[in-house]
Amino acid sequence: MDGHMAPRMDLAAIRADFPILSETVRGKRFTFLDSGASAQKPRQVIGAMVRMMEKAYANVHRGAYHMSEQATEAYEASRRAVQRFLNAADEREIIFTGSSTNAINLVAHSYGRGVMKPGQAVVISEMEHHANLVPWQMLRDAHGIELRVARITDAGELDLEDLAAKLADGKVGLVAVTHMSNVLGTVTPAALIARMAHEAGAKVLFDGSQAAVHRRVDMQALDADFYVFTGHKLYGPTGIGVLYAKAALLEAMPPFLGGGDMIAEVTFEKSIWAPIPGKFEAGTPPIIEAIGLHAAIDYVEAIGMPAIEAHERALVDRAMARLPHIEGVTLLGRAQDRGGVFAFALDTAHAHDVATLLDRAGIAVRSGRHCAEPLHARFNVESTCRASFGLYTTPEEVDLLADALGQAREFFR
Amino acid sequence: MSGGLFDDLRDLYQEVILDHGRKPRNFRRLDDADCTARGDNPMCGDRMELFLKMAPDGTIADAAFQGRGCAISMASASLMTDTVKGKSPAQAHEMSDKFRTLAMTGTCPECGGDIVEDMERLAPLSGVHDFPSRVKCATLAWHTLNAALDGQAKEASSE
Numbered sequence: 394m395d396g397h398m399a400p401r402m403d404l405a406a407i408r409a410d411f412p413i414l415s416e417t418v419r420g421k422r423f424t425f426l427d428s429g430a431s432a433q434k435p436r437q438v439i440g441a442m443v444r445m446m447e448k449a450y451a452n453v454h455r456g457a458y459h460m461s462e463q464a465t466e467a468y469e470a471s472r473r474a475v476q477r478f479l480n481a482a483d484e485r486e487i488i489f490t491g492s493s494t495n496a497i498n499l500v501a502h503s504y505g506r507g508v509m510k511p512g513q514a515v516v517i518s519e520m521e522h523h524a525n526l527v528p529w530q531m532l533r534d535a536h537g538i539e540l541r542v543a544r545i546t547d548a549g550e551l552d553l554e555d556l557a558a559k560l561a562d563g564k565v566g567l568v569a570v571t572h573m574s575n576v577l578g579t580v581t582p583a584a585l586i587a588r589m590a591h592e593a594g595a596k597v598l599f600d601g602s603q604a605a606v607h608r609r610v611d612m613q614a615l616d617a618d619f620y621v622f623t624g625h626k627l628y629g630p631t632g633i634g635v636l637y638a639k640a641a642l643l644e645a646m647p648p649f650l651g652g653g654d655m656i657a658e659v660t661f662e663k664s665i666w667a668p669i670p671g672k673f674e675a676g677t678p679p680i681i682e683a684i685g686l687h688a689a690i691d692y693v694e695a696i697g698m699p700a701i702e703a704h705e706r707a708l709v710d711r712a713m714a715r716l717p718h719i720e721g722v723t724l725l726g727r728a729q730d731r732g733g734v735f736a737f738a739l740d741t742a743h744a745h746d747v748a749t750l751l752d753r754a755g756i757a758v759r760s761g762r763h764c765a766e767p768l769h770a771r772f773n774v775e776s777t778c779r780a781s782f783g784l785y786t787t788p789e790e791v792d793l794l795a796d797a798l799g800q801a802r803e804f805f806r
Numbered sequence: 807m808s809g810g811l812f813d814d815l816r817d818l819y820q821e822v823i824l825d826h827g828r829k830p831r832n833f834r835r836l837d838d839a840d841c842t843a844r845g846d847n848p849m850c851g852d853r854m855e856l857f858l859k860m861a862p863d864g865t866i867a868d869a870a871f872q873g874r875g876c877a878i879s880m881a882s883a884s885l886m887t888d889t890v891k892g893k894s895p896a897q898a899h900e901m902s903d904k905f906r907t908l909a910m911t912g913t914c915p916e917c918g919g920d921i922v923e924d925m926e927r928l929a930p931l932s933g934v935h936d937f938p939s940r941v942k943c944a945t946l947a948w949h950t951l952n953a954a955l956d957g958q959a960k961e962a963s964s965e
Contacts, residue, residue, distance in 0.1 A: 743876035745850055746819075749937060750812050761850050769851070775874045776851025800811050805824070805877065 400700035407696065408785050410435040421755030424790050429575055429603060429734050429781025430759050432628045434689075441688035442630065442681050453680055454654055454671075468680055471687035472670070478690045479620065479637050480611040486643065488636040488673045489683055493602040494524040496621035496636035497569070499649045499673065500598055501528035504567070504619075507647040511537030513566035516559050516595070518581075519545045519771050520574040523764040525600045529569060539564070545771070549577035549726025556586070560593035568597045572604035572620075576765045576779065577726030578709075578734035580604060587616045596642070602626055606783075607705055607732045609698040612637055624682060628783075629689030633682035636673070643669040650675040693784070701784045705733045708782045708791055715795035721802045725772055733782030736763065739798065742805040744776040750801040751778070756794055818933040818940075819877065827877030830884035832870040841957050845873075845950030847942055852879040856887075856950045865894050871950075876943050882931055883947035889924040895955045897921065902948040908932050909944045 408414050411433045416423045425433060445467065451460035453468045469484075476484040490496040505515070505528075515529045515538055533540040544555040551570065559565065568590040573580045583599055590597040598619035601610055605622035612620060617637065624633040638646075648655055648666055652675035658665040666672045693701060712735055717724050721740035739747050748760035759779045762769045769776065780794055836857035845854045854873030861867035869887040873880075886905075890898045901921055905928055908914040912935035917925035934944045 743851075743874075743879075745852075745876040745940065745943060746878070749818070749940060750815060753812050753815055762848075766848065775853070797811060804812050804815075804819070 400697055400703050402696050402700040402704055402784075404704070404785070404787060407435075408787075410437065410692075411785055412436060412439075414785060418755045418757070419753060421753075424754070424756040424793055426780040426782065426786070426790065426794060427757045427759050428606075428783030428786070429626070429779065430763075431625045431631070432606070432783050433785070434630070434685075435628055435692055437692050438629055438685050438688045442685045445681055445684045450681070452677055464680060467687075468678065468683050471683040474687045474690045475635055475637075478694070479605075479635075480613055481637055482613060483640050485669045486612075486637055486640050488638065488643070488670045489678050490621075490634040490636050490673075491632055491679065492634040493600060493621045493623040494528075494634070496634045497524055497598070497600065498528045499636055500567075500569075500619050500621075500638070501532045503646040503649045503673070504596075504642065505529075505532040505538065506536050508642075508645060509536070509538060509566040512539075512564065514539035514541050514559075514564045516541045516543055516556065516565050516568045516570075518543045518551055518556075518570045520549065520551075520577055520579065520765065520768050521569075521571055522575050522600065522602070523766070524602075525569055525571060525598075526767070538566075541565070543570070545577075545579075548728055549574065549579050550728045551579070551581050551586070553582075553585070553589070556589060560589060560595065563594055565590070565593055565595040568595050569619075570597075570599065572599040572601045572610070573607065573732050573734070574726070574728075574765075574768075575603050575734060575781075576736045576763050576768055576777070577728060578731040578736075579726055579728035580608075580730040580732055582730075583610075583615045583617070587618075591616065603732065603734065608702045618642060624686040624689065627686070627689050628692060630682045630685035633679040633686050635686075640669065643673065646673075648672050648675065652676045654678070696784065704784060705782055705786075708786055708788060709733050711788050711791045712780070712782075712795075715791065716798070719795060719798050719802070722798060723774075725774065725777055733786070734779065735781070736777040736779045737798075738774050738777050739802055739805075741802050744778045746805060747778050747798070747801050750804060751794070751797055754793070754797045756790075756797055758794075818937060820930040820933065822930045823877060823881040826881035826884040830871075830880045832884065832887035833872060834870045835872055836868060836870045839870075841954045843950050843954035843957055845946045845953070847875075847879070847946055850876070850879075850943065852876060852943055852946055854879070854883055854947065854950055856883075856947070856954050858951075858954050865892055866890050866898060867892075869951075871947070875946070876940075878931070878934060878940055878943040879946050882944045883950075885928055885931065886947040886951060889927055890951065898951060898955060901925070902952055905931075905948050906945055909934050909941050911935055 453465040544552040596618040601622040620637040625631040655675040725736040744760040839857035840860040852875030859868040
């Protein structure tokens with residue numbers, strides 16, 4: 394099995410970096426299989442944020458004094474870390490936001506209302522998180538933009554023929570799709586989607602909230618116009634997200650929020666916007682969170698994204714070898730290219746009952762519709778449980794889940 | 807059952823709940839219902855539609871529901887429709903308030919009087935108070951009942 398030369402990582406040492414993983418739940422070892430909702434934090438992230446607050450904190454871009462200059466430098470260093478992490482061409486293409494949701498809303502407002510014209514269309518897919526659906530519905534209703542939904546196949550993969558059909562009339566201004574489904578685990582062929590969008594004269598946005606955590610993403614290789622991800626799923630803090638956008642697009646877009654820090658000059662009559670990225674960072678930004686995100690990026694890069702991807706690939710293989718074979722378990726989606734996210738239903742029990750039982754075994758999974766209600770309707774299931782893996786997940790935890798599911802089914806028979 | 811991994815969950819999933827969850831009573835549509843309401847826990851995927859048929863004296867002559875949800879929500883709706891039959895809207899509202907107390911605290915000191923037997927029938931659901939994320943599963947049916955009764959009152963007032 395392990396014949397190929399996969400990059401290795403020291404799982405025990407990694408787990409020791411995450412204090413919460415040594416907690417117990419109801420007397421059982423804590424088996425955290427909900428990293429897709431929000432990941433746990435290593436000491437390196439916690440420490441970096443505490444150190445900043447204890448030794449180097451002040452507001453950024455404002456004070457002509459040592460601490461503020463130091464904080465500004467740390468904040469901008471985080472931007473450069475994100476630039477490297479995404480292989481963006483220019484650090485000015487990295488905008489800090491509050492979350493992925495904020496980042497998508499920024500694009501929907503600024504690019505959607507400011508650059509797109511009524512009568513144009515946005516294409517999303519059937520497997521979008523509500524964060525990449527609702528902002529476009531709001532844009533549709535406010536600005537006369539048509540919203541098109543590209544189908545997915547029964548295997549849970551993007552139907553590329555349908556996408557091509559939806560692009561065919563040349564009215565599409567933006568394709569906004571997930572890079573990895575938060576329910577199905579499907580990884581979409583982003584470079585191909587970008588090419589299809591560009592050939593149809595459209596820009597492309599990827600919701601990388603899940604994908605950026607699990608594999609190396611490269612803005613220049615993907616030729617992405619917009620890409621969003623969030624800190625808290627990448628082992629960093631809540632309250633910080635990232636919008637990557639090509640500099641030329643950002644230059645052409647009007648600001649989203651107005652306020653301090655996003656202006657070059659203000660009089661009572663008018664204001665002149667600051668150059669990018671400042672134009673899109675009104676108000677005091679998430680400074681401490683940016684330092685935490687920087688530490689998180691350093692953390693995953695020290696391990697190496699290829700090693701993380703290989704580790705998670707092994708976990709996915711293990712899960713695929715076990716979960717579909719448990720009697721009564723239905724897995725949503727069977728994409729060829731997938732990451733460590735598994736949504737499943739049990740024939741004898743509702744997702745909530747299953748989650749309550751698993752919790753008794755110390756296993757944390759999400760239950761419900763995972764902010765993807767239309768996707769559940771697409772597969773005609775009311776709700777599912779979702780197990781999602783992180784870089785600290787062990788093969789034994791996958792087995793524990795599989796064993797507990799078998800017992801849960803018996804419990805409700 | 808053997809295995810035992812989940813044995814301590816028998817307080818939550820008592821046999822009566824598993825039974826009502828698997829085979830909910832009054833699980834049907836009332837075509838001649840006088841009031842209906844929908845209940846939805848969108849985060850969880852619990853959904854139900856409640857039907858009430860009122861008697862000439864204003865009491866609830868029949869109650870039935872349809873829907874999908876977890877064992878707790880289905881069992882709660884099943885038991886709720888069983889226990890509110892024959893009650894006046896005021897009594898039903900009172901039971902609804904008491905049930906919420908029961909679900910949130912595990913006890914109901916004021917559940918005496920003429921509803922004591924009905925509240926005892928609902929007592930197996932009191933185990934949810936130990937599971938904060940599950941309380942709303944148990945109370946959904948009662949919220950829906952309130953909505954159905956209030957809807958009727960609104961209709962009545964518009965006449």
